[in-house]
Amino acid sequence: MKLLNRTEPEEARGDAKATPSRLAIREIHGNLTVTGKTITAWFVLSPQRWSFTTDAQREQLIYSFARSLSALAGRRVHLRSTLRPYPAREWAEKLYNNHPNRLPHFADTIAAAQVALRKSTMSDKVVFLGVDLKTRGRFDRLRGSALAEIAKQRTQLARLTDIAAGPGMEGRPATTPEVEWLIHRSIRLGLPAPTLSADTESSWESEDMHAFTDGVDYSYSKRFASTVAITASYDGLTDPNTGEKITELTRHVAVLATGRMGAITIPQVSRDPWMQHTDMLSFPVEWASAFDVLAGPEAAKATERKRLLIRDQQKQYLLHGIEEPLDLNEKAELARVIEHETTEGDPVVAARCYGWHRIAVSADTEEECLRRVQEVMDTYQRQQVDIRHPKGIKDGAAQFPLLQEFIPGESVSTDAYQRRLPALYLAAGLPHASASVGDRRGFYMGYTTSHSRRAFMFDPWYAMEWQEKSGLIPVWGELGSGKSGITGALAAWSTDAGNVTTVVDPAARLQALCDMPRLRKHAKWLDLVEGMDGSLNTYAVVAEPNPAHYESEHKYEEARQLARMARKTLTIDTARQLLPAQVDRMERTPLVLHDAVRRVAPERTSSMWDVVEALRAIHRDKGDEHALALANFLHDMSEMPQARLFYPNTVRDEEEHTDTLLVLTMHGLELPDEDKPRESWTTAQQIAVPMLSLASYYGTRRVYNLDPNQRKMIALDEGGMLARWGSGQSLFTGLARNSRKWNTAAIVASQNPGDILGMNVDNFVSTVFGGRVESESNASDGLNMLRIKAGHGYEQVLASLSPQVALSDERKRRGARDFLVKDVMGQVEKVKLDWSHDPELLAALANGSVAIREEEAA
Amino acid sequence: MPRKLRPDDDVRRFASVWLGPPGYSFPWRARYLAYMVGFAIFAAILLIEAITPLHVGIPPIRELAVTMLATTAIMTAVNHDVPLNAAIRNVVNVLRAPRPNQDQLGTSRVRPVARRVKITRTPIHLDPEETHEVAEQD
Numbered sequence: 001m002k003l004l005n006r007t008e009p010e011e012a013r014g015d016a017k018a019t020p021s022r023l024a025i026r027e028i029h030g031n032l033t034v035t036g037k038t039i040t041a042w043f044v045l046s047p048q049r050w051s052f053t054t055d056a057q058r059e060q061l062i063y064s065f066a067r068s069l070s071a072l073a074g075r076r077v078h079l080r081s082t083l084r085p086y087p088a089r090e091w092a093e094k095l096y097n098n099h100p101n102r103l104p105h106f107a108d109t110i111a112a113a114q115v116a117l118r119k120s121t122m123s124d125k126v127v128f129l130g131v132d133l134k135t136r137g138r139f140d141r142l143r144g145s146a147l148a149e150i151a152k153q154r155t156q157l158a159r160l161t162d163i164a165a166g167p168g169m170e171g172r173p174a175t176t177p178e179v180e181w182l183i184h185r186s187i188r189l190g191l192p193a194p195t196l197s198a199d200t201e202s203s204w205e206s207e208d209m210h211a212f213t214d215g216v217d218y219s220y221s222k223r224f225a226s227t228v229a230i231t232a233s234y235d236g237l238t239d240p241n242t243g244e245k246i247t248e249l250t251r252h253v254a255v256l257a258t259g260r261m262g263a264i265t266i267p268q269v270s271r272d273p274w275m276q277h278t279d280m281l282s283f284p285v286e287w288a289s290a291f292d293v294l295a296g297p298e299a300a301k302a303t304e305r306k307r308l309l310i311r312d313q314q315k316q317y318l319l320h321g322i323e324e325p326l327d328l329n330e331k332a333e334l335a336r337v338i339e340h341e342t343t344e345g346d347p348v349v350a351a352r353c354y355g356w357h358r359i360a361v362s363a364d365t366e367e368e369c370l371r372r373v374q375e376v377m378d379t380y381q382r383q384q385v386d387i388r389h390p391k392g393i394k395d396g397a398a399q400f401p402l403l404q405e406f407i408p409g410e411s412v413s414t415d416a417y418q419r420r421l422p423a424l425y426l427a428a429g430l431p432h433a434s435a436s437v438g439d440r441r442g443f444y445m446g447y448t449t450s451h452s453r454r455a456f457m458f459d460p461w462y463a464m465e466w467q468e469k470s471g472l473i474p475v476w477g478e479l480g481s482g483k484s485g486i487t488g489a490l491a492a493w494s495t496d497a498g499n500v501t502t503v504v505d506p507a508a509r510l511q512a513l514c515d516m517p518r519l520r521k522h523a524k525w526l527d528l529v530e531g532m533d534g535s536l537n538t539y540a541v542v543a544e545p546n547p548a549h550y551e552s553e554h555k556y557e558e559a560r561q562l563a564r565m566a567r568k569t570l571t572i573d574t575a576r577q578l579l580p581a582q583v584d585r586m587e588r589t590p591l592v593l594h595d596a597v598r599r600v601a602p603e604r605t606s607s608m609w610d611v612v613e614a615l616r617a618i619h620r621d622k623g624d625e626h627a628l629a630l631a632n633f634l635h636d637m638s639e640m641p642q643a644r645l646f647y648p649n650t651v652r653d654e655e656e657h658t659d660t661l662l663v664l665t666m667h668g669l670e671l672p673d674e675d676k677p678r679e680s681w682t683t684a685q686q687i688a689v690p691m692l693s694l695a696s697y698y699g700t701r702r703v704y705n706l707d708p709n710q711r712k713m714i715a716l717d718e719g720g721m722l723a724r725w726g727s728g729q730s731l732f733t734g735l736a737r738n739s740r741k742w743n744t745a746a747i748v749a750s751q752n753p754g755d756i757l758g759m760n761v762d763n764f765v766s767t768v769f770g771g772r773v774e775s776e777s778n779a780s781d782g783l784n785m786l787r788i789k790a791g792h793g794y795e796q797v798l799a800s801l802s803p804q805v806a807l808s809d810e811r812k813r814r815g816a817r818d819f820l821v822k823d824v825m826g827q828v829e830k831v832k833l834d835w836s837h838d839p840e841l842l843a844a845l846a847n848g849s850v851a852i853r854e855e856e857a858a
Numbered sequence: 859m860p861r862k863l864r865p866d867d868d869v870r871r872f873a874s875v876w877l878g879p880p881g882y883s884f885p886w887r888a889r890y891l892a893y894m895v896g897f898a899i900f901a902a903i904l905l906i907e908a909i910t911p912l913h914v915g916i917p918p919i920r921e922l923a924v925t926m927l928a929t930t931a932i933m934t935a936v937n938h939d940v941p942l943n944a945a946i947r948n949v950v951n952v953l954r955a956p957r958p959n960q961d962q963l964g965t966s967r968v969r970p971v972a973r974r975v976k977i978t979r980t981p982i983h984l985d986p987e988e989t990h991e992v993a994e995q996d
Contacts, residue, residue: 018969029978059861145976176979187970218968224952229965259939260871263864299866306869313874320883328872335869352866388939393949396940400968401951407970413951416944420866428863 025409031173034146043164043171047434058267064168066427070351073295078130081287088117101498113444116837127432190251190362224392252369255402256359257417262384273430279452291355299352300342307335351423437829446833460745463766463824470764471739476753477771482817495661499711504699508665512847523661534648538571539606541697543704564602570727574690581678719748720755736764754781770820772801896929
């Protein structure tokens with residue numbers, strides 16, 4: 001326990017001497033603050049998901065919150081909503097240390113993102129709930145410490161802790177550093193707040209109250225001022241824009257009060273919680289509420305008197321023969337309804353919250369502060385809430401006393417602007433509803449845009465390493481939605497972090513990643529179409545399991561058997577694709593092919609030539625003319641320019657690619673139009689389908705050749721094509737199933753979310769990136785994958801993401817893209833993916849796009 | 859199912875006026891509160907005049923005029939959002955606030971000051987048996 005010396009007011013800034021204003025707080029014990037009059041327990045509420053939920057889910061959330069509030073009947077409750085700067089330094093350190101195999105320039109990559117984070121107004125919303133545990137008596141105040149009083153209240157405190165932890169609140173007791181931080185933040189309202197470590201038990205650099213109030217002055221030019229200027233001294237603060245040291249900062253703060261509030265209907269998809277409207281503004285806003293929770297009978301008494309007054313008024317008007325005001329009868333009816341709710345309704349409906357709600361707006365100058373005040377008023381006017389800016393006698397409150405209400409322990413300065421709300425109405429404000437997505441430890445991807453601006457971090461290996469889930473990452477969206485950008489960014493940063501990364505990129509959009517100056521020495525681009533004969537041998541592309549990677553002989557044998565089966569399936573599928581459509585559809589074709597493939601040893605040294613030979617052997621042994629015809633067709637196909645990739649001329653060792661980043665492209669690959677029948681496909685298109693699948697197998701071979709625990713990434717473009725045939729599906733499901741065991745982040749990009757859904761890999765999906773889709777069926781599939789209920793208007797959200805821009809608008813094409821993201825915890829938010837902090841990456845992605853367009857134009 | 863919610867404040871948003879005695883309607887509308895405030899001010903004026911050498915007018919036209927002016931001034935600051943006690947408390951707060959220092963920078967400065975604050979970092983345990991142990995650690 002620390003006892004602190006009483007501070008003496010020092011000479012204030014300039015020549016003006018500051019008048020001391022003693023704060024009420026006397027002690028802090030754990031999560032309890034003690035003043036001369038009360039002991040208050042403080043809790044931190046968990047952020048609640050609001051975006052992309054159904055009406056039923058929202059109603060349930062509001063009702064749960066109201067139920068928890070109603071359980072606090074008879075107590076004074078405080079809600080304090082504040083903003084905490086994003087701990088950019090802590091994030092950067094964690095990300096750096098999390099990748100021990102990082103490349104030398106990784107620190108620079110992180111630093112650029114860190115600077116971008118600090119320059120932006122990214123912050124975390126933190127909501128504190130304070131509940132008065134006990135009103136102190138006169139003799140209690142005369143005693144020394146309040147610990148003895150607190151000891152007698154343990155049962156009550158335990159009950160409050162249980163209520164705060166309940167559904168709708170999901171709060172936990174605040175730690176002492178958090179309480180101290182809140183007090184610090186409230187005294188220096190609007191000024192830069194120190195970073196509070198996510199390690200909630202860590203201590204402050206400065207441990208005493210003395211430091212919180214030291215060097216802080218409030219000033220105003222007249223008693224009825226519109227704002228209060230808060231000036232504070234800083235030591236070691238740097239301007240993120242100029243890099244200069246700052247020793248003193250001033251902010252102008254205006255405190256607003258909630259005036260008349262209109263009726264609301266809950267739930268409504270289009271209506272956000274009424275306390276959340278300030279989250280959408282471009283400047284920080286804080287809330288402080290203090291209210292008494294009344295149980296039904298208490299609230300009924302308060303309303304009964306008013307009801308009788310209304311009736312008295314009506315009688316008077318009748319007696320005097322004067323027409324009564326139009327709304328008097330309506331108020332009488334409302335009073336009856338309230339009386340009924342508070343006496344007959346369930347406790348949640350009956351409970352009332354009578355109190356005060358203040359909003360603090362801050363800015364660098366008084367003019368800017370007043371402009372922001374007007375913006376807040378206009379925002380709420382549209383929501384039928386009257387926000388007042390009290391400045392003096394006629395307004396019923398003055399700025400400086402209102403400002404002090406934000407400090408924990410300070411009492412309400414005025415009874416003006418008291419709002420008497422049903423608990424459900426207050427709960428519909430949901431101060432702790434927040435945009436929250438991501439793992440807070442991965443690469444900086446962008447920020448949320450649905451209700452507030454919060455940083456979005458993504459660690460592709462978080463699902464496997466921390467949540468024991470699979471690492472399948474679908475990325476879908478129509479052409480131009482930005483899928484390649486996501487793949488490219490994740491591939492580049494994964495490489496920066498030193499993780500083996502393979503990209504199967506048929507369209508060569510990401511080839512330019514290998515030319516990035518920082519990746520050049522660690523990356524290789526390979527055009528499979530230009531590869532040697534047999535580089536896509538159907539037997540060789542399937543990796544041979546390494547016994548060292550398996551726990552037991554049994555599991556190793558099982559993996560070997562699966563690999564053999566994969567080779568057979570792949571060979572059969574490839575052979576069927578190489579055959580003319582009419583031949584493939586003949587009834588005997590699959591039977592004969594199966595027979596032939598069964599005769600060939602499913603080892604890596606076998607090839608399509610062995611299948612051809614096996615077919616000829618069947619003809620010799622059984623006189624099967626069909627087998628001979630198939631053998632001749634397959635032999636003839638070996639002479640096609642691209643088909644030679646399936647037919648090796650020599651037996652050679654598998655090529656090892658040791659580069660950190662390997663980009664596999666297939667220039668000139670002409671994929672068929674899925675809507676057209678196979679008979680209309682050209683020979684090149686016919687060959688393209690197995691080529692794509694074999695290229696994917698080629699890429700995954702790198703995954704299975706490495707240590708299972710080593711972090712890896714594989715990105716497959718045109719994932720939808722894989723879904724169209726058996727071996728493609730096997731590859732896909734195998735990759736999804738093995739992603740956790742092999743610690744592999746598997747990114748699969750497709751234009752149609754339905755293609756991915758159709759492969760029955762739902763259980764293996766961790767994070768989803770959903771881009772713009774306009775067709776109804778795609779939107780329905782996309783919402784399904786995002787776990788958003790269809791039919792609630794969210795289809796339009798998907799259709800309105802990142803409107804397609806003109807190809808010629810190069811500047812726009814380099815800009816950020818909107819996606820809906822579902823993270824591994826199931827949280828869904830609309831996110832703007834913005835990589836402007838990595839200009840080298842942006843240039844590489846843009847170059848890839850230019851190359852594609854030039855090729856298409858040619 | 860959608861539910862409509864209204865603040866209970868709406869029930870209080872009406873002017874509680876006294877129209878006059880039965881059979882005679884005042885040509886003005888004034889709230890009950892205005893009459894009470896007016897009566898209090900009038901009584902205060904009479905008391906002041908009684909204590910001081912000031913002469914009490916008969917009829918008390920001057921006193922009534924002052925009463926009406928003062929009551930009107932006070933009641934303009936009193937409304938549904940700002941009840942009378944809040945208006946009075948606000949006046950007290952404003953009068954007690956530090957004055958702008960005209961011969962210096964033209965601003966009032968207030969510095970928050972902490973008392974002797976005791977801080978215990980150990981979490982408060984909810985198990986009563988651990989109470990003694992925690993206190994000793996402190």
